[in-house]
Amino acid sequence: MSVMLSTDDAHLPPGLVLAWGLPAKSNKLGRKPTQSVEQIVEAALELADADGFAALSMPKIAQKLGLTANAIYRYVRSRDELLVLLADAAWGPAPDVDAKDWRSAATAWTQAMVDRCDVHPWLCDLPIRGAPMTPNLLGWAEAILKVLTGARLSPSESLSCALLLDGYARRIASARRDVRDSATTDVQPAAVARFLQPRLNELGYSTLAALMAGGQYSDEIHEADVSFGLDRILDGIDVLIAQKA
Structure with a gap:
């Protein structure tokens, strides 16, 4: 069955309806589907892990599943829609950051982002097209916002600080990936x-x-370097929290 936009779906970002597990409006024409949206996303995830973000083309994903180039569009309407679903699947559920203090929790959350990008290095290449809207990404946002609002920051201040930590984690993960990929024996x-x-x-x-x-100048990014930069960011947030007190 071919996926079609409903009147309401037309005003939503690509992939949002499917990311929330809701069926997109479809017509009754065409053969009975042999795959599912989840299988399409899983195949894309395997392809990206094996060959990187550049390998994520609809024809390649279709070929991996034994579909024709056109048949894949019966499950997802576009590559943009697939990338939304893929990002939510790759980030996965939010980490448990229930630490004894806000600083430890924020450190654990940021480190979890870096670790997730180590598992799926191509996450650093995914375009960011706005605020989180899919289930898993909203879970990550909620986790750090609870930590920061619990430290007496306002929701808007917490959101700005979360964006700062998010950007730092992505930049570190990207740099580590690039250095790792460029290393030669x-x-x-x-x-x-x-x-x-x-x-x-x-x-x-x-x-x-x-x-x-x-021996202190090298092209390696050590854990001490990551911790140093993160500690300076957290020091700045600590000053903001102290001002609130």
């Missing part, structure tokens, strides 16, 4: 340091030269 950090250090000294880059001499 032929490159030796010690050889790079021996090549660069005299040139840094010669050009007057004394601070960089000192960091490199101490």
Whole structure:
């Protein structure tokens, strides 16, 4: 059966009706469906995990399921609609961040975002087209908003702080993914340091030269670096909370 827009659905974002488990309006024409929307999303998830975001084309997903290129549109109306469903499935349910204090809970939530992007690195490439509206993404938003409003921030302040933490998690995850993907076994950090250090000294880059001499300048993103940046963000939120008190 072919998926068709109802009058109300036409004013909603792509994929929202299906993401909430509601059937889109359809006509009765065509063969009986051999797949389900859930199977389409699962196939797309496997394809993205194996070959990255660039591999997510409707023909490739259809081929993986043994469908014709046109048949897949009987289940989802467009690639945009599929990406909405795929994002909700990949992020999954929100983490349990029931910690003893707001700072520990916010740290756990942000780390959970980074970890989820490590599981599905292509999540960093998904376009963000507005506020969360699908079940799992709303669950992630609700989890951090409860933490921040519980720390005496207003709902609007909490939302702004949540956006800040969300952006930090995505940026760290993206950077870690890029560094991981670009790493080659032929490159030796010690050889790079021996090549660069005299040139840094010669050009007057004394601070960089000192960091490199101490082994503190590398292309790796360590957990200590992630924690340092997150702690500075949380320090700023702490000041805001103190002002409220």
